[in-house]
Amino acid sequence: MSVRAEVAAWLAAEWDPATMSAGRPRTEFVAAVVEAGWAAPRWPRRWFGRGLSDDDGHVVEEEFRRVGAPGSGQDRHNLYAATVLSFGSDALKERFVGPMLRGEVAMCLLYSEPGAGSDLAAVRTRAVPDGDEWVVDGQKVWTSSARTADYGMLLCRTDWSVPKHRGLSFFLFPMRQPGVEVRPLRQITGESEFNEVFLTGARVPDEHRLGGLGEGWRVLQTALAYERSVMGDRARAGRSDRGMAEVGDELVRLAAETGRLGDPVVRQDLARVAALRTVNEWNALRAKAEVEQGSSSSVMSLGKLAMSRILHESARVRTALAGPRAMVEGPEEPIGDEATFLALNAYFTSIGGGTDQIQRNIIAERILGLPKEYEVDRDVPFSEVRGG
Amino acid sequence: MPAFAVPPEHADLRAAVRRFLTECSPEAEVRRLMETGAGHDPAVWKRMAGELGLQGLIVPADHGGAGAGRVELGIVLEEAGRALLCAPLFATVALAATLLLECDDADAQARYLPGIATGDTVATVAVSAADPGRRPPGSGVAAAGTAEGWRLTGEEPYVVDGHAADLLLVPARTPAGLSLFAVDGRLAQRHPLQTVDRTRRLARVTFADTPGELLGRDGSAGPVLDRTLDLAAVALASEQAGAAAFVLERTVAYAKERVQFGRPIGGFQAIKHMLADLLLESESAISAARWAAAAADEGDPDLPALASLVRAYCSDAFVRIAADSIQIHGGIGFTWEQAAHLYLRRARTSAQLLGDAAYHRERHLQRSMT
Numbered sequence: 001m002s003v004r005a006e007v008a009a010w011l012a013a014e015w016d017p018a019t020m021s022a023g024r025p026r027t028e029f030v031a032a033v034v035e036a037g038w039a040a041p042r043w044p045r046r047w048f049g050r051g052l053s054d055d056d057g058h059v060v061e062e063e064f065r066r067v068g069a070p071g072s073g074q075d076r077h078n079l080y081a082a083t084v085l086s087f088g089s090d091a092l093k094e095r096f097v098g099p100m101l102r103g104e105v106a107m108c109l110l111y112s113e114p115g116a117g118s119d120l121a122a123v124r125t126r127a128v129p130d131g132d133e134w135v136v137d138g139q140k141v142w143t144s145s146a147r148t149a150d151y152g153m154l155l156c157r158t159d160w161s162v163p164k165h166r167g168l169s170f171f172l173f174p175m176r177q178p179g180v181e182v183r184p185l186r187q188i189t190g191e192s193e194f195n196e197v198f199l200t201g202a203r204v205p206d207e208h209r210l211g212g213l214g215e216g217w218r219v220l221q222t223a224l225a226y227e228r229s230v231m232g233d234r235a236r237a238g239r240s241d242r243g244m245a246e247v248g249d250e251l252v253r254l255a256a257e258t259g260r261l262g263d264p265v266v267r268q269d270l271a272r273v274a275a276l277r278t279v280n281e282w283n284a285l286r287a288k289a290e291v292e293q294g295s296s297s298s299v300m301s302l303g304k305l306a307m308s309r310i311l312h313e314s315a316r317v318r319t320a321l322a323g324p325r326a327m328v329e330g331p332e333e334p335i336g337d338e339a340t341f342l343a344l345n346a347y348f349t350s351i352g353g354g355t356d357q358i359q360r361n362i363i364a365e366r367i368l369g370l371p372k373e374y375e376v377d378r379d380v381p382f383s384e385v386r387g388g
Numbered sequence: 389m390p391a392f393a394v395p396p397e398h399a400d401l402r403a404a405v406r407r408f409l410t411e412c413s414p415e416a417e418v419r420r421l422m423e424t425g426a427g428h429d430p431a432v433w434k435r436m437a438g439e440l441g442l443q444g445l446i447v448p449a450d451h452g453g454a455g456a457g458r459v460e461l462g463i464v465l466e467e468a469g470r471a472l473l474c475a476p477l478f479a480t481v482a483l484a485a486t487l488l489l490e491c492d493d494a495d496a497q498a499r500y501l502p503g504i505a506t507g508d509t510v511a512t513v514a515v516s517a518a519d520p521g522r523r524p525p526g527s528g529v530a531a532a533g534t535a536e537g538w539r540l541t542g543e544e545p546y547v548v549d550g551h552a553a554d555l556l557l558v559p560a561r562t563p564a565g566l567s568l569f570a571v572d573g574r575l576a577q578r579h580p581l582q583t584v585d586r587t588r589r590l591a592r593v594t595f596a597d598t599p600g601e602l603l604g605r606d607g608s609a610g611p612v613l614d615r616t617l618d619l620a621a622v623a624l625a626s627e628q629a630g631a632a633a634f635v636l637e638r639t640v641a642y643a644k645e646r647v648q649f650g651r652p653i654g655g656f657q658a659i660k661h662m663l664a665d666l667l668l669e670s671e672s673a674i675s676a677a678r679w680a681a682a683a684a685d686e687g688d689p690d691l692p693a694l695a696s697l698v699r700a701y702c703s704d705a706f707v708r709i710a711a712d713s714i715q716i717h718g719g720i721g722f723t724w725e726q727a728a729h730l731y732l733r734r735a736r737t738s739a740q741l742l743g744d745a746a747y748h749r750e751r752h753l754q755r756s757m758t
């Protein structure tokens with residue numbers, strides 16, 4: 001039986017949106033998806049997968065998308081499970097990969113600090129060994145979902161005597177313990193999803209280390225690549241959309257609703273945004289084809305920068321359509337509210353996960369082969385580096 | 389086959405065309421041809437047909453061609469765009485051969501396609517190359533039936549390679565509506581224009597009681613022309629995307645080599661970031677052109693909307709890349725000797741051909757909303 005037939009048959013037997021809304025919990029269905037190996041089909045059987053090719057993996061995702069069922073594609077999108085799978089010990093994988101795929105472990109990313117954002121290799125949160133545990137002190141910031149998280153992916157410094165990229169280690173860090181204090185920050189959208197996290201004598205067992213001691217930078221690169229690829233694929237489509245829905249094209253409908261569909265300037269904008277979106281989808285397909293044909297794909301690294309442009313550009317058009325309504329927010333003025341929300345939330349993609357400027361550096365250096373940025377502190381022992 | 393997969397025969401075609409153009413269309417040759425009246429080298433034109441079969445690429449085998457599709461044509465035109473090939477390839481193949489294939493006239497196909505495939509016939513379509521929105525095809529020429537046959541009168545102001553065409557395919561109005569005519573190029577009055585882009589020529593073509601031969605049914609040309617112009621738009625997008633990608637490659641190479649303040653200018657973020665943005669443009673243009681060519685071969689019913697979306701994108705991308713390339717080259721980019729301006733000239737001119745970006749965006753919207 002072809003993969004497509006197999007997954008379709010499985011979905012036909014297991015997936016029924018009606019019973020979902022009638023109370024079969026989503027978690028129960030996703031657990032079945034994980035159990036059957038559809039959550040991460042490209043991974044080995046031993047680790048919840050089916051050892052499928054990337055091509056077949058996409059077939060599985062397509063079938064899930066076709067019926068609207070959740071849970072698949074996690075080998076591409078679940079950066080937590082993927083990072084644990086790549087760098088954790090077998091014991092750690094046994095304990096976490098399954099629950100992460102089933103969505104039973106709430107996670108956050110403990111990377112950024114007040115003095116280390118774009119320059120993540122400059123983190124100053126320190127971990128000091130104490131028996132088979134580490135004691136962690138420091139401060140993280142902009143940590144999305146920290147309040148609800150069970151664990152965080154922690155980047156911290158374990159060696160101050162070597163240059164900045166070499167003294168870092170990476171941990172799967174338990175958030176629910178006395179040494180962790182989370183303070184919500186209010187965002188420009190009015191929401192409070194990101195937080196400050198204060199770590200004071202907090203503890204993490206050494207067996208929760210991902211990758212070797214001092215190899216945190218390499219682990220981080222893997223985790224960031226997953227994060228950036230997700231951000232190139234998807235973004236929030238509106239205030240009410242709490243998940244990461246595919247960016248839908250509602251601009252034409254909105255133009256009709258606001259009586260602006262006849263405006264030639266608006267029409268040019270609508271077509272321009274449609275082109276940006278469509279072309280980005282084609283780029284993603286082309287990247288997939290290039291990777292499958294065994295060549296490296298330069299198109300792949302462009303997705304996040306492209307998505308950032310799409311979001312800012314569509315928000316600009318949306319604002320133009322809203323006109324004076326964009327001065328008012330709240331449920332009484334949904335069109336204006338949404339325009340402002342999306343204009344502000346576009347920065348989630350152009351700042352979070354590496355800013356547009358950092359993405360351009362990466363594209364210029366890694367794809368075009370241009371000279372690397374000069375880093376004054378690159379080869380200096382970190383203990384001698386100036387903070388800021 | 390999955391979208392964007394490249395079968396080995398396509399890679400081979402690309403390599404063969406690139407090899408040929410490296411030999412026959414190096415910059416020195418492009419510059420030499422720019423100064424000639426004909427604008428292309430007839431000997432190279434014959435070799436293109438004889439050795440590579442480029443003119444006959446999309447011509448069916450029973451008319452002496454290779455019977456290939458729009459994807460293959462796209463590959464050839466990407467390469468022609470990179471090399472700034474000076475030859476009436478776009479006019480002869482993407483316009484004229486395409487129109488002959490689309491029009492329902494087996495006799496005309498048998499009469500004209502073999503000559504195109506052998507390289508003996510240079511052909512073009514006499515549509516005004518400028519904005520077809522403001523000047524729809526056939527609006528400038530009228531045809532009248534007389535005892536001696538059809539006679540055409542009128543003018544098309546911007547006909548691609550009109551000066552060189554042995555065969556002019558002319559949309560013209562008759563009492564029955566828009567119709568197509570084949571006209572012997574020598575019988576029309578052709579005034580070569582002083583084109584900004586000397587690597588692709590335009591002519592003003594005037595008809596004064598000029599004999600023409602009806603193609604297909606009288607009054608039936610509308611849909612045929614629409615379809616031809618969509619396919620030509622996709623072909624031109626390929627040429628633009630190929631040229632844009634090449635301009636970016638040479639600009640990146642220059643940025644690595646030119647040293648100021650003791651380091652390559654490509655190390656300055658102002659330049660790096662420009663180049664990163666241009667890479668997004670160039671790769672997106674390539675994806676768009678290749679997608680549209682494949683959609684054309686697969687008979688995608690959305691082709692009209694797609695073709696316009698892709699044309700608008702590729703026109704803008706090529707202009708932006710060619711323009712920024714001048715800036716990144718600095719003073720040397722302002723010299724005639726540097727090739728950067730040759731590409732900017734091609735970019736700015738091709739962005740006007742068969743409808744500018746704004747026209748195609750509007751057309752995309754109209755066609756995607758119905």
Ligand SMILES: Cc1cc2nc3c(=O)[nH]c(=O)nc-3n(C[C@H](O)[C@H](O)[C@H](O)COP(=O)(O)OP(=O)(O)OC[C@H]3O[C@@H](n4cnc5c(N)ncnc54)[C@H](O)[C@@H]3O)c2cc1C
Pocket residue numbers: 108109110111112113116117118119141142143144145194347348351352353354355356357358361373657
């Ligand atoms: C909505 C949101 C959610 C986030 N969630 C998380 C999270 O969950 N976990 C987490 O760890 N972090 C998170 N972040 C933090 C995010 O990763 C950082 O904000 C981002 O990497 C930039 O760092 P910074 O804020 O310190 O800005 P800075 O690094 O100080 O940058 C300031 C400006 O300088 C520019 N700049 C910096 N370095 C360079 C350079 N080398 N070349 C050119 N320009 C440069 C930047 O582009 C930017 O414009 C989130 C951020 C946002 C906005």
